[in-house]
Amino acid sequence: MTRTIRIGSEGTYLTLRALILRAPGQVTGLNVSYSAPDIAAAADLAFQAELLDAENLAWFFEEMARNWRGWNEPIGFRTSEGDFTLSADCDRIGHVTIRSRIITRRWSLDGRLHLEAGMLEALATTARRLLLPADHEAR
Structure with missing residues (x-):
């Protein structure tokens, strides 16, 4: 199973890699990296409210897919x-x-990514698999 979500196009990407420090596969944070032709940065970010943050991030991707129009x-x-x-x-x-x-x-970074609505369903599916335990019930 993939532990990475890569979002973007045209040389500008946001990559989210799951940090899994506890069993059974609970995502406890992310390595977030942003790369563009003129800049690149990465940081490990711990989830303080682990399951809630993971659920909310999965919801973000699912909500976009539900409203793809x-x-x-x-x-x-x-x-x-x-x-x-x-x-x-x-x-x-x-x-x-x-x-x-x-x-x-030490720093902050604001980035912008562009993608097409046709990519949202696959992105939501990948996010759910990456972020939530297999037995987790949808909202």
């Missing part, structure tokens, strides 16, 4: 510590923009 208000995710946020907008023709923010003690 576009939505009116941004869809967002924020870790309980506020050190990683995502916000997504989608227009009526299926262009999705995801804004990310990574905050560490």
Whole structure:
């Protein structure tokens, strides 16, 4: 099973790698990396509210997939510590923009990614498999 989600296109990517430090496969945080032609950065971010943060991040991807034809208000995710946020907008023709923010003690990075609505279902499925235990019930 993959332990990575890679989002983006055209040389700009956000990669989320699960940090699993406890059995049975509970995701306790993420290694988040952002790369673009002019910048690259990465940070390990611990989930303070482990299952809640993992559920909320999975929900973020699932909510985009459910509304693949576009939505009116941004869809967002924020870790309980506020050190990683995502916000997504989608227009009526299926262009999705995801804004990310990574905050560490020494630096912060704001990024922007673009993808097509047709990618959202596979992204949501991958996120659920990566972030949640197999026996976890959907919201």
